[in-house]
Amino acid sequence: MEIPVLASTAEQLEIWRANEDAVDAHLLGEILGKDPLMTLKLLAHAASQRSSRLLTDAETVTAALVLMGITPFFKAFGAQPTVEQRLASRPDALAGVQRVLHRAERAARFALGFAAHRADPDAAVIHSAALLHDFSEMLLWCEAPDLALEIQRRQQADPALRSVAAQRAVLNVELGDLEQALMHSWHLPELLAHIIDDKKANDPQVRSVTLAVRLARHTAQSWENPAVPDDLIEIGALMNLSPAHTLKLVHEVDGVI
Template structure:
């Protein structure tokens, strides 16, 4: 992940998309970059938990750390790190700072494209809300993989984030299509503009970067009957539907399915969701 990328036209195949995105530099939030430099100055006082909490608030920095950790050698019986904190424990604090120097920022990369920065900000805010919902659902269900479910919801739309970074005009074209036709589904708009669906690109990138199997599976909506996948899927869907308020036509169906997942009544479910928010 080293070269700066700015695509104006869509690559011809899914594999070509993967090749382009897999080798491109991934910028992070300015707040993340500044916090890392502050922590670097006192790395001897840092621990994996504190550093991990800071990184886990930034989906793209989370992605970079998990992808890097997946490439590290480990013992035959050592599991793949499925959360940022686990990845940092595997790496060690000093090797982490050595591997991750001063980070490029989203704000600098998209300084010439204000609309793209706004579009990206919306996706990242939605991801943060979805991760909170998913963690809440998992905690309510006493799921032992709650931390991985939180990561999966945070990363669920990372291909859309990367599209805003690496191909802002194409991302804007999709947004404009959907603004003009509210009934147009995201996947249909993506196929029309990109020739692929972002969900397929995301799964292919996760495989290319050897991200943990559990994280890859939980992020895949095609396994929607699995309760862990449903935690993420419904969290992401609710965050999308309520991005501009709770009066979206899709919210009642979301509430019904979340109530079923959590085995709660509708009123109790709504109260819980507002607490998560």
Template sequence: MSDRLRLTAPLPTLDAWVDAFARAEIPVLAETAESLEHMRATEDDVDANGLGEMIASDPLMTLKVLAHAHTLRRGSSTGLRAAPETVTGALVLMGITPFFRAFGPQPTLEDVLSDHEAALLGLSRVLQRAERASRYALAFAAHRADPDAAILHSAALLHDFAEMLLWVHAPDLALQIAALQEADRQLRSNAAQRQVLGIELADLEQALMKRWQLPELLTRITNDKHERDPQVRCVYLAVRLARHTARGWDDAAVPDDLHDIAELLNLSESHALKLLHEFD
């Protein structure tokens, strides 16, 4: 993941999209880059939990760390097979000093999109939505006493990472999709994506997760095709609610979300709504 990429036209196949995005450099939030440099200066005082907690608030840095952990496992002579399922687990695997050696000063989203203010705004909305979805997913998991709560938090945070990468690597195409949906509020995201890109971002995301050999549990939980699985449903409903309430709680789809969330949590709808406002 080292090339700077800026696409202005769709690629011909899903494989071509995967190859391009897998090679491209992934920038991170400026605040993440700044925090990493501050921690680098006091490396002896840094532990995996503190570093992991900071990184886990940035979906693209989270993605980079989990993908890098895969390369370490692939080159390991110890026969280590299981992928770490959280950022903290990945940091424990690689060690603090090797982490800082592998991750030098990071390129930032703000610098990469400094010439494209509209794309930076679009990306900011996706990042904000992901942060809210991850909070909902963590709260749902905690309510259900799910032992994989931390992984569900990561899954919700990463659920739309292909859309984030599209804003970074193909901002003009991302804006075309946004314009289509703004013009027709009934147009589904996957239909708009097929129209502009020739592919669906969910398929690109699953293919990238397999290319980077991200943890099987994380890959499964982010795949909405397994929506009836309780863990997948936890993340799916968190992402759905965050999307529908991005502009407020008066979206026509919110009552359906509320019904399904109440069912998931085994609560009345009024109690579920009260909890949701507390989570938010």
């Protein structure tokens, strides 16, 4: 099934399609790069069209648009199906995918902040990796909402139940492993797949994304979550900051006053 995108993304695409001459890759990239599912869809398409003469992969939305060109992009991506349309009759599932999308947007901001502090030259790729980190969960909500709701129900019934254990019980696979298989099947850039892989936790780039995703998850409801102090200690160790300075940094990145 075709991957849906956010209704706001689909609407913006049609606005710019009518004024194609005024669009460039950076402007369009800023719009599309806020939508994890559109980002996934575009990078997968770019990978499928990649010429053997190219020495590098398109690892960000803007890079994919530069390689494709604006006119070919609009030809390849017509009117887009939306998440809101797909789940119009399932408000419970729509709420679930919206929570994951919001978490992804915050995780991407945290990861970019960590990468910038570390002066990582791949900061833009790290941002993309954090945005896409949970794309398999987003797709699960869209395509198999009953399974996603069952995982959610089990975790709510048992707060100590880890996500991967709930996923294995319901799906017979961990979503992280499914995600890696999909990225391999879609020939997504190796660097992107590497940074998204939590099992390579010793890599500082992977750790930046893992900790950003974890912090976004733990603070989704409140900064009072008891897991947050441990998160701050680990993030501080990554960036050589004290917990107090780490908290100040992540609050600034998250826009918390």
